[in-house]
Amino acid sequence: MTKILAVRDLHLAMRTGEKLVPVLRGINLNLPQGEVHGLVGESGAGKTMLGRVILDILPPNAVVTAGHVDCATTGSQIKSGGRIFSNRGRSGISLIPQDPMTSLNPVKKIGKQMVEILQLAHTGPPRALQERAEALLAEVRIKKPKEVLKQYPHHLSGGMRQRVLIAMAFSSEPGIIIADEPTTALDVSVQRRVLRLIRDLQKERNTTILFITHDLGVVAKLCDKVSLMHSGMILEQGLVSEVFHSPSHPYTRSLLNAIPRYDQPREKLAPVAEDLQSQLIDEARKYDQQRQV
Ligand SMILES: Nc1ncnc2c1ncn2[C@@H]1O[C@H](COP(=O)(O)OP(=O)(O)O)[C@@H](O)[C@H]1O
Ligand SMILES: [Mg+2]
Numbered sequence: 001m002t003k004i005l006a007v008r009d010l011h012l013a014m015r016t017g018e019k020l021v022p023v024l025r026g027i028n029l030n031l032p033q034g035e036v037h038g039l040v041g042e043s044g045a046g047k048t049m050l051g052r053v054i055l056d057i058l059p060p061n062a063v064v065t066a067g068h069v070d071c072a073t074t075g076s077q078i079k080s081g082g083r084i085f086s087n088r089g090r091s092g093i094s095l096i097p098q099d100p101m102t103s104l105n106p107v108k109k110i111g112k113q114m115v116e117i118l119q120l121a122h123t124g125p126p127r128a129l130q131e132r133a134e135a136l137l138a139e140v141r142i143k144k145p146k147e148v149l150k151q152y153p154h155h156l157s158g159g160m161r162q163r164v165l166i167a168m169a170f171s172s173e174p175g176i177i178i179a180d181e182p183t184t185a186l187d188v189s190v191q192r193r194v195l196r197l198i199r200d201l202q203k204e205r206n207t208t209i210l211f212i213t214h215d216l217g218v219v220a221k222l223c224d225k226v227s228l229m230h231s232g233m234i235l236e237q238g239l240v241s242e243v244f245h246s247p248s249h250p251y252t253r254s255l256l257n258a259i260p261r262y263d264q265p266r267e268k269l270a271p272v273a274e275d276l277q278s279q280l281i282d283e284a285r286k287y288d289q290q291r292q293v
Contacts, residue, residue: 003072004175004208005031005054010067011291012049012058012232020063022288023049025232027067031176034206036199038219038240040255041229042272047212050229051178054210055093071176091121094169096179096198100161100186104153110164111149114171121172136167140197159190163197170201176208184214195222216255220244228252231284250276 012024024046031037039047052058054069071092097103105113114133115126122129130149137145140163153161162182169177179198183191199222202209211223219226219240226244227237228251236249247253254272 002033003030004033005029005072005210006070007050007054008067008070010050010053010069011065012046012053013063013065014059015061015063020065022065022284023062023232024053025284025287027232027234029210029227029234029237031208031210033175033208035225036202036209036211036223038223038226039210039212039229040214040216040219040226042214045229046232047229048180049232051095051180051210051212054176055095055178057095091172092174093176093178094172094174096162096166096169096177096182098181098184100158100165101153103165104161106153108152109149110151110153110156114149114164114168117168117171132171133167136171137164139170139201140164140167142167157190158186159194162186162190162194166194166198166201170205170207173205174207176210177202178210178212180212181214183218198222216244228255230280233284233287235280251280 007027007029010024010027011022013020013022015021027050029037029050039050041047049058049062052062053064054071104110111130111133114136115129118129118132122132124132133149134145137148142148142160142163148156148160148164153164156164162185166182169179182198183194186194195218198209201207211218213219223240225238226240227234228243228249229235230251236243236247236252243252244256247256251272254276258272
């Protein structure tokens with residue numbers, strides 16, 4: 001399979017005053033064409049930052065201290081050297097964000113927002129772009145797309161808004177999609193339908209997806225491979241079938257042992273034993289000390 005994204009020994013830190021606080025510590029990730037790769041970890045693990053490096057939309061105080069990101073879809077490369085990224089975003093890679101409400105402009109109609117996105121990748125008369133927007137909404141199974149285009153985001157339910165954002169993410173025919181906890185803010189029944197939609201669109205187009213989630217159940221259903229992340233490090237990585245069947249890291253084992261049941265809410269990872277947590281944080285500190293020697 002062709003490799004379309006390669007993250008090599010990537011180190012990222014956040015500048016706070018004079019200090020550089022490490023956030024990603026030696027990340028390696030290969031995404032071949034068409035792979036759905038789950039990125040799992042607790043809050044603060046660095047999942048969103050990893051997604052943002054790949055998208056090249058880092059906050060201004062982020063510094064890549066080592067490593068690089070190569071992307072075949074854009075031919076672009078992001079290298080270390082302590083510089084801040086261009087922060088312009090990268091063509092060929094789209095984001096499905098976590099929060100469908102704050103990710104849409106509340107004072108613009110859906111149609112206008114979609115046309116603006118389409119104009120970035122397509123040329124053509126406004127009418128053709130409007131028709132393209134309508135077709136995209138139909139593809140994400142929105143009924144009466146013509147009417148939805150004339151509405152404002154607050155007219156739509158959370159699930160509908162997320163469908164609009166999914167349509168926008170797929171509109172540029174991206175090679176890679178970063179889905180950052182795209183269903184966390186939705187009701188469980190809506191989550192299931194939105195996940196099925198993402199999976200169907202991915203299959204039809206053979207899109208590569210980095211799927212960030214708290215939910216190992218989602219990984220089992222959706223992903224080919226998985227990376228387990230803690231304190232900015234990937235602790236375990238492999239085929240979902242193998243990792244779930246015979247996890248090699250204690251952190252993975254502890255998460256799998258605590259998989260929430262279907263009759264309980266599944267938004268958050270189950271708590272990991274405190275001693276394991278502090279052990280992982282100690283290991284991250286040791287890693288930082290060794291790098292500074
Ligand atoms: N703008 C920022 N400035 C400084 N530190 C940040 C900023 N955003 C996130 N961080 C830190 O980076 C780490 C990783 O954050 P994040 O990638 O958002 O984690 P996750 O998505 O796994 O919950 C956290 O420790 C967080 O405190
Ligand atoms: Mg996050």
